[in-house]
Amino acid sequence: MNDFDRGTRKLFMAYIIGFVFCVTLTLGAFLSTILLSDNKHFGIAIIAVLAVLQLIVQLVFFFHLAEEERPRLNTISLLFMAMVVIIIGFGSLWIMSNLNYNMMPRDIDNYIQEEENIRPEKNHNSNGHHR
Amino acid sequence: MSQANTSIAPHNDKSSLGFWIYLMTDCVLFASLFATFAVLRNATAGGPTGAELFDLNYILIETLILLASSFTVGMALLGFRVGSKRIALSMLVLTGLLGGTFLALEINEFQHLIHEGFTWQTSAFLSSFFTLVGTHGLHIAIGVLWLVYLAAAIYRHGLDSINKKRIVLFALFWHFLDLIWIFIFSIVYLGAKF
Numbered sequence: 001m002n003d004f005d006r007g008t009r010k011l012f013m014a015y016i017i018g019f020v021f022c023v024t025l026t027l028g029a030f031l032s033t034i035l036l037s038d039n040k041h042f043g044i045a046i047i048a049v050l051a052v053l054q055l056i057v058q059l060v061f062f063f064h065l066a067e068e069e070r071p072r073l074n075t076i077s078l079l080f081m082a083m084v085v086i087i088i089g090f091g092s093l094w095i096m097s098n099l100n101y102n103m104m105p106r107d108i109d110n111y112i113q114e115e116e117n118i119r120p121e122k123n124h125n126s127n128g129h130h131r
Numbered sequence: 132m133s134q135a136n137t138s139i140a141p142h143n144d145k146s147s148l149g150f151w152i153y154l155m156t157d158c159v160l161f162a163s164l165f166a167t168f169a170v171l172r173n174a175t176a177g178g179p180t181g182a183e184l185f186d187l188n189y190i191l192i193e194t195l196i197l198l199a200s201s202f203t204v205g206m207a208l209l210g211f212r213v214g215s216k217r218i219a220l221s222m223l224v225l226t227g228l229l230g231g232t233f234l235a236l237e238i239n240e241f242q243h244l245i246h247e248g249f250t251w252q253t254s255a256f257l258s259s260f261f262t263l264v265g266t267h268g269l270h271i272a273i274g275v276l277w278l279v280y281l282a283a284a285i286y287r288h289g290l291d292s293i294n295k296k297r298i299v300l301f302a303l304f305w306h307f308l309d310l311i312w313i314f315i316f317s318i319v320y321l322g323a324k325f
Contacts, residue, residue, distance in 0.1 A: 008212055015205040022198050022313075029317060030191050033324040040325045051317040055310065062201060062306045074151050081155040085162040092166035 018061025025054040150300045154307050164263040174255035181323025190320045193236050200229035201309040204302045227278045
């Protein structure tokens with residue numbers, strides 16, 4: 001009976017601690033958008049770190065992954081999922097930014113300018129200057 | 132005795148492992164929507180950007196409500212564990228109310244955007260935004276329906292082993308949705324400020 005109570009209290013504490021951590025991290029991320037609004041890279045880095053911290057907190061305190069017994073099938077499938085997610089996320093961003101850099105802006109700008117019969121901004125300005 | 136100790140941990144039988152693998156594949160679904168959003172987030176086609184559209188105070192309240200519901204579903208699990216039908220049911224109902232409030236706030240946000248003329252047809256950015264956030268909202272709606280069914284089952288049949296299995300899986304699902312929302316909050320809403 002005593003054993004049972006201790007386990008229950010441990011779980012209860014896990015939820016309390018997890019909840020307090022999550023609220024703190026959420027508020028921290030929210031405040032950092034206000035406090036760091038003029039420092040783009042630092043702000044994004046802080047928000048990313050806080051989100052990953054919250055991921056870990058929730059996995060430990062809400063999903064109880066740390067207490068999983070061997071073989072740790074849940075943890076293994078989680079890690080495989082994380083790998084797939086990282087490949088999809090970073091792969092998409094990488095490929096699309098490459099495409100953007102190599103193709104889109106110049107060609108599409110030229111195409112639109114020809115189609116719409118728009119003169120490029122630069123010529124327009126220098127003409128104005130000459131007059 | 133050791134079984135009693137681990138009985139609430141979400142990984143002690145085949146059905147919860149199966150459900151866990153479903154959650155992992157759902158994560159991949161969300162990852163592709165996140166990737167789409169990340170690629171298209173600046174493709175506003177002359178329309179409004181996220182920084183102009185989103186009211187972060189409103190979104191913070193939504194986030195805290197969902198976090199609180201993640202906590203109450205844990206309390207419902209504990210109610211199950213100590214054998215109190217009253218705690219389990221009241222905490223489940225509270226979770227449902229918080230989830231319903233979250234859903235109402237999100238629908239209100241969407242209606243507000245659409246009313247202002249910013250729909251999924253406005254720009255690629257808004258298409259990917261509505262798809263990503265809407266898919267999460269759809270999951271929440273399904274979760275609330277599941278919760279109603281679960282609460283009714285517990286009300287009728289009490290804390291039996293079938294309901295115990297159900298509530299463990301439901302809690303996993305609900306925590307998972309909360310975790311996905313944390314990333315929507317960070318990437319879509321907070322990220323828009325930079």
